[in-house]
Amino acid sequence: MSTDVMTTDAVMIVNAARKLGELAAAGKPVCFVGIGLPSTAANLARRLYTPPPVLVYESGCIGSKPQRLPLSIGDGELAETADAVVSVPEIFAYWLQAGRIDVGFLGGAQLDKFGNINSTVIGAYAEPRTRLPGAGGAPEIAASAGAVMVIMRQSKRAFVERCDFRSSIGFGDGAGDRERLGLRGGGVRWVITDLGVLEPDPVSCELTVTALHPDVTREQVTAATGWAVRFADHVTTTVAPTDDELSTLRALQAF
Amino acid sequence: MAELLALDEAVARLVRDGDTVAMEGFTHLIPHAAGHEIIRQGRRHLHLVRMTPDVVYDQLIGAGCVDRLTFSWGGNPGVGSLQRFRDAVENGWPHPLQIEEHSHAGMATRYAAGAAGLPFGVLRGYVGTDLAEHTNTIRQIECPFTGERLTAVPALNPDVSIIHAQRADREGNVQIWGLVGVQKEAVLAATRSIVTVEQIVATIDPTPNSIVLPSWVVTAVCEVPRGAHPSFAMGYSSRDNAFYRDWDAISKDRDSFTKWIDENVLGTRDHAEYMTKIGIAN
Numbered sequence: 001m002s003t004d005v006m007t008t009d010a011v012m013i014v015n016a017a018r019k020l021g022e023l024a025a026a027g028k029p030v031c032f033v034g035i036g037l038p039s040t041a042a043n044l045a046r047r048l049y050t051p052p053p054v055l056v057y058e059s060g061c062i063g064s065k066p067q068r069l070p071l072s073i074g075d076g077e078l079a080e081t082a083d084a085v086v087s088v089p090e091i092f093a094y095w096l097q098a099g100r101i102d103v104g105f106l107g108g109a110q111l112d113k114f115g116n117i118n119s120t121v122i123g124a125y126a127e128p129r130t131r132l133p134g135a136g137g138a139p140e141i142a143a144s145a146g147a148v149m150v151i152m153r154q155s156k157r158a159f160v161e162r163c164d165f166r167s168s169i170g171f172g173d174g175a176g177d178r179e180r181l182g183l184r185g186g187g188v189r190w191v192i193t194d195l196g197v198l199e200p201d202p203v204s205c206e207l208t209v210t211a212l213h214p215d216v217t218r219e220q221v222t223a224a225t226g227w228a229v230r231f232a233d234h235v236t237t238t239v240a241p242t243d244d245e246l247s248t249l250r251a252l253q254a255f
Numbered sequence: 256m257a258e259l260l261a262l263d264e265a266v267a268r269l270v271r272d273g274d275t276v277a278m279e280g281f282t283h284l285i286p287h288a289a290g291h292e293i294i295r296q297g298r299r300h301l302h303l304v305r306m307t308p309d310v311v312y313d314q315l316i317g318a319g320c321v322d323r324l325t326f327s328w329g330g331n332p333g334v335g336s337l338q339r340f341r342d343a344v345e346n347g348w349p350h351p352l353q354i355e356e357h358s359h360a361g362m363a364t365r366y367a368a369g370a371a372g373l374p375f376g377v378l379r380g381y382v383g384t385d386l387a388e389h390t391n392t393i394r395q396i397e398c399p400f401t402g403e404r405l406t407a408v409p410a411l412n413p414d415v416s417i418i419h420a421q422r423a424d425r426e427g428n429v430q431i432w433g434l435v436g437v438q439k440e441a442v443l444a445a446t447r448s449i450v451t452v453e454q455i456v457a458t459i460d461p462t463p464n465s466i467v468l469p470s471w472v473v474t475a476v477c478e479v480p481r482g483a484h485p486s487f488a489m490g491y492s493s494r495d496n497a498f499y500r501d502w503d504a505i506s507k508d509r510d511s512f513t514k515w516i517d518e519n520v521l522g523t524r525d526h527a528e529y530m531t532k533i534g535i536a537n
Contacts, residue, residue: 035333058359059281059434071496072332074282076489079433085464088281088306088437089367092360097379116383120356125389131344133330133337136307139384140360169383181382182404 008194009037009153010249011213014241016041016151016192020103021049023147028102030054032141035073037151038105040252041192043069047248056101058137060086069252092137096144099184104145106138107152110163113206113227114177115170115188117142117150118163125165135167142168147189154193160226171205195221197238201230211236257427257450257473262482263525265449265475266292269415277304277366277413277445278311281436282332282494285486286419287311288479288526289451294318295521304413306362306437310485310502313337314520316352317512325355325411327362334499338506348509356390361408366437368410369444380406416445419483420468421490422459423452427470430459433489439466442473451479453491462490479526484535495535 020031020042031053033042043066046052055064059074063083070078079085086095095101109132110118119138123129142148148170152158170188171177178187188207191198197211209221210232222229241249260268270276270293278286290311293301302323303312309331315321317339329340343352357365360380368376377396387393387406396407418438420431429450431438442448450468455478459467470476481491485498505515523529530536 059283060436061434070333071499072282072494074332074434074436075494076283076433076487079283079489085434087435087439088359089363089440092363093378097360120385125385128345131336131341134326134328134356135358135384135386136328137359139358139382139386140378140380143382144379166383166385172383177383183382184379 010246011238011241012151012153012192012194013037013041013044013249014245015197015213015238016149017045017048019149019190019192020045020053023103024049024051024053028146030056030100030102032056032058032096032101032104032145034106034138035070037107039073040069041151042105044249044252047252048245056091056095058088058091060088060091062086062095092140096140099144099146101145102147104141104148104185106141106148106150106168108138108150108167110158110160111150111152111191112160112163114172114174115150115191115200115207116163116166116172117168117170118165120165120167122164138168142170142185142187143183144185147186150188150191152191152193154195154221154224156224156226159224171200175203175205195224206230208232209235211238213238214240257470257476259425259427259455260475260477262288262292262451262477262479263296265477266296269447269449269474270298271414272298273300274414275302275304277411277416277441279305279416279418279436279438279441280483280486281307281434283434283436283486284419284431284438284483284488285309285311286417286451286482287484287486288482289417289449290315291520291526291529293320294516304411306359307332308340309337310499313339313502313506314516316340316343317349317506318516319349321352323353323355325357327357327359331499331502333496334503338503339512342509355392356386357393357408358386361393361406363437365408365411366440366444369412370440373410375407375409377405377407382406411444413441413445415447415449416441417449418442419451419488421452421488422454422456423450423476424456424459427473427476428459429468429473429476430462430465431468432462432465435466439468442468447474448472449475449477451477451482453480453482453488454478481530481535482526484530
């Protein structure tokens with residue numbers, strides 16, 4: 001991995017961690033964490049911000065405080081440092097489905113303009129070009145969490161007009177779909193990428209660029225998006241990661 | 256009452272060609288040794304069930320034991336894809352694999368229904384996804400009390416469920432703690448069950464968050480130290496993350512996979528010999 005990629009990844013991870021810190025400060029600390037980039041960002045937020053987010057993993061861990069980054073969602077470290085460990089049927093039924101999660105934090109292979117995520121197949125389901133691992137916990141996290149944050153590297157291949165397969169729902173085909181389907185959770189609120197931040201348009205629910213990272217241009221974002229991406233009326237620039245944020249992230253990744 | 260058996264005898268007696276077999280474990284306590292024994296004994300046409308089929312299911316699929324897979328997430332956790340699973344789905348090697356795909360919440364609900372003796376379980380699930388279009392075991396129902404639309408999924412009742420646990424006593428009472436996953440439900444839902452354990456002890460001491468499966472709900476208990484490797488058993492061993500990373504390269508190519516299985520699984524008599532062969536001291 002080149003230094004540039006490491007740096008753009010760091011900007012993305014730090015911005016996602018900040019959002020979790022803001023949510024925790026606003027009384028929404030409980031985060032259902034997917035493995036990979038979400039877990040890195042959630043653990044960074046836990047080290048940087050007070051109050052810290054409460055990390056919930058689908059392996060049944062509630063309030064994990066790992067000292068090192070877990071490789072999988074079921075590393076021993078997550079259970080040993082948890083406030084409680086419950087069974088898998090319980091974590092999904094009592095904790096996620098019942099509405100006790102403030103923010104579900106997901107990644108994916110493809111994301112479309114309405115925040116739907118594909119982690120199942122590239123190509124047709126019956127004859128896939130690429131068979132991906134599958135939906136796992138994401139369908140119900142996307143449906144039931146109070147809000148959803150997505151973290152993904154932005155590219156034309158990954159940010160598509162329409163997902164090849166809808167593994168988990170954002171806003172479906174647009175405004176009103178979540179209500180029509182009776183979904184209780186709030187859906188995708190923030191998509192944090194290596195280029196900036198996208199949020200659903202308040203009226204159309206289409207993902208719209210609301211912030212750019214320092215030195216990123218609109219042209220770069222347009223070129224890395226598979227739909228005719230729109231920009232909000234007021235696009236802000238994110239604050240560059242601080243030395244403290246970067247050194248904490250490096251220490252976390254060094255393990 | 257559970258019988259204390261050697262693993263090869265338990266597999267020979269309890270796992271049959273064509274069976275629906277659930278080998279559960281959510282990262283923790285995955286029954287790898289039992290999976291290897293199924294490969295050694297050449298079982299065929301299995302319908303494997305598991306929420307998170309990972310390396311051991313990749314091995315069973317690549318070794319040609321499996322016709323059908325029911326699952327919700329088939330990957331190598333933290334590493335990437337399962338290469339043998341992908342090759343079976345994308346190219347039909349070593350033969351086509353029929354898949355029945357769910358979400359984690361749906362699979363957990365199915366096991367819980369199976370354990371509870373119900374024909375189906377109910378959840379708020381799958382709504383707005385494409386899963387129901389391709390999986391005919393996901394149906395919409397109406398709540399008879401509120402009229403709400405909910406999702407029904409049929410109970411899972413495997414012919415045999417296999418799990419790994421920390422310990423059992425000489426009567427065959429099994430104790431599990433840490434990440435307990437869906438193992439209790441898988442055993443209670445099954446017709447037969449095999450539990451491999453790290454250790455057989457005189458008496459089971461109470462341990463925080465531990466669950467006990469009484470001897471009378473388990474068919475066979477087998478003492479297999481490190482029987483979950485490269486997965487782990489809290490209190491006994493750590494996850495061998497390096498093996499999971501190495502598996503990606505071993506499994507990428509059909510020849511290197513076949514060679515690995517021939518040498519390490521088919522070429523060894525039991526788990527202890529296997530562990531020595533792959534260079535892990537017991």
